[in-house]
Amino acid sequence: MCRLLQAGGGGRDTGSTTWRARIRRVIRGVSRPGPWRRGPVLAGAALLLGLVLLLHARTTDLGGLGSLVETFLPWFGLFIPVLAAGALWRRSASAVAALLLPVTVWLSLFGGLLSDKSRAGGDLTVVSHNVGAGNPDPTGTARDLASSGADVLALEEITPQVKPLYEKELAEAYPHHTVQGTVGLWSKLPLSDTRPVDIKMDHGPLADTKPADVTMAYNRALRTTVATGRGPLAVYVAHLGSVRVMPRGGFWTVHRDRGAQALGEAIAAERNERVVLLGDLNGTVDDRAFAGITSQLDPVQDAAGDGFGFTWPAKFPVVRIDQILVRGVEPTSSWVLPATGSDHLPVAAGIRW
Template identity: 50%
Template structure:
């Protein structure tokens, strides 16, 4: 009698143990081979971090399809594109989070924004390619109408040894200073309104370029077109300063800039000379669709980010050197001057 009771008790214990093992296996706390800890860790590594993984996918989508972001409300598309390279900062943040949480899902998802960013901007990080024998070096700088040291600014720009120097925000008081400081090395120059071009080579056909947007009643002359007679042929040089933009509660206010960019684009399209160089403060990055009338007709830099604004902590390159039937092979920033912009220097291969 006692032995039968013991047998029944032993059998009940075996059934209970089996049920407990099966429950642990179904809930992921026990592997078939008994390695409960390893199996749980493997499964949770793929389950953790779903929200950061979704953020990585969203970042990749914004990089790859930024043109799909509408501009109808607050010009959000242009605002995104003005700071598009900085979306790459999401990657190291999420990478640190993935390592901290040991999330395989986030690590895999991060491949998408890395690939998108590399496709868009990776080429700008490459070293400068060997340039051809025929080239022009040009410097572009918004010198600021509040620059306290125009003499020092002029000397700094000339010290880079460019063939061309384009300046914006020239004031009647500062203009004679720049003319005198640059006269020795740059005997040829043309100024229209607040923009000017200094050249080592002769200039001809200089004229005002009308890029004034509608609604402006005050004097506004920010465009110049001239022809540079280089040893390698004639180049049509355009200097422009597009209207400023503002970021507020309603988004990006850029309608005047976009209108002025359209007028400038039409002028470039009508230019009869084959080689064209555009230098200026365009108040926008080349990724911004607001500059599409120009970027659709001209080449941007192949190498170099050259963030130029603001000078204290540059976050965007709104000063541009672009070309048609020529190649801007490299851009770099020069040391700060008395302006709130940094100067940029471009190496341009003709042909």
Template identity: 55%
Template sequence: MAQQAYITETDDDDSGPERRTTRIRRLYDRAVTGWRGDRRIWRRGLITAAVAVVLAVVMAAHSHIPNAIGNLGSLTETFLPWFGLLIPVLLVIALARKSATALIALVLPVSVWLNLFGGLLFDKTGSGGDLTVATHNVNADNADPAGTARAVAAAGADVMALEELKATAVPTYEKALEAKYPHHAVVGTVGLWSKYPLSDVTAVDIELGWKRAMRATVATPSGPVAVYVAHLPSVRVKLEAGFTARQRDKSANALGEAIADEKLDRKILLGDLNGTMNDRALTAITSQMRSPQGAVGDGFGFSWPAAFPMARIDQILVSGVEPTTSWTLPATGSDHLPIAARVRVDTEAQ
């Protein structure tokens, strides 16, 4: 008679969902009990807790960090979003040290960072708008100016600004864009291409001694708009001087004054400002204009350097028009990424 083998389920079988849940609960209870039973959890990780508090203070009070030494305040504000990367590092250390003090202290920098940048984690892209604008620092040493021009034009912008135009490359840009943009003007190293007529084209003095800013009236179907194009001076990080930006700051103030004196209510600024919206040095501009990226953008919209974007120093700022969406365009032959935005000029049609 053949023997039959019977396999019965025993208590040691942990393949079922109930057994797995029990094991997970048991491991959790052990961890919690271990922490509760260790009175040192409040004394450990004090240095980690102190670093977390300092991090929170730096982010919350960044505007009070002085610029007297190497423009440290502006340097901090330029890369302020990246300070959040220290939070998960501190979290790992706090967990490894089993420090309740450090974990509680981490609530501070998390709260501050979310208050400053939490809104950028969500896609706030809207719809509508009647004017699309774009701006791009094309890089004077760009090896493919025609390809760069076509790539930016492919975004469908009605008005497009280009900065860092080399005089010898201007004819190449003009030829590549003439089919889509019948109207254009170049002033010094900046230019404006438009599907709509331009008038009152003038250079804007930003106290450099050469022309890197301009202003024009664009006759859009929804009414005239004053469009400014600017390329503020570059900033440098030097070992002996820190973050040097004196000329950039001086030019930003001059540009802010010119925009404040603008007679038209509807204004758009396009360009490479070599500074972020957090940088106090741009207050003369940012105090009277706002960025679509913060209001209707998707993510941080970093634009520089193109290979690994770390900061948004290329800006589209508006006043008197309503932004509906903002985005970053794919890389070109430049070391900057182009950016674009759509705005509603006819605000009464909302």
């Protein structure tokens, strides 16, 4: 009898234990969702990142937000490994799958810049450099640029105080030159049909802030023809207005955008089929403000560069705002030169007919 009772009691205990085990499994199933239900916030963040990259051109430009996003667009890729680490830590299959969108879009936008596309040869080497109004060593800068091997050298932000210095230091290497306001072009080849280009700059409370002892002219663009052995080449040099982050106005780009539009109109009226634009545009070619320019000219960095070619600030470059764009000629190489006394890095390109 005792054995039977013990057996019966054991049976009841087993049933109770089985029931409790089932409840625990249900609770675990609710509290520990499967891999496709884990990390919904991570998955949502990955999709949002992908949509920002994919639809950046549709981002509102209220307060300059669109231009700000497009200026730093390549850096949005840094969020991808952060989200990937979070997805792996949470073991979230949905977050990993969602990351495919930003990875694919980022690679389609910038993957081509990661490889070296330079080729041997070239008929002409061009260099552009914002020499900096506050440059503490303009003489050293001029000598560095003269030794670069450039056939055509464009300088921006030339002050009246240092203009004679650049003319003196560059005279031997470049017998032909023109300076129009704050921009100039030095060339080993003859120049003709030189004139300033009105890019709608003006004085005002938001005009460029320079050292107190520095005065600046307000013509900031020029156009000239370089006589090459392969025919005439129209060269534009421009220094567009600065951009600023304003406490109340957001990303302020009014002067720059107005200048970009005027420069685009001047290039549209250019009759020479071979054109090179050199200058500090104070923006990246991804910025919608330059659509009127990039629809006519091709950035050399995209076609013949090696990497992103960031140029500013010189001590730790994070954006490429110094540009070389071309039409009717083929870029064979594009690179960034070593730092000078300026807060910008010089940019160079080889081109051929």
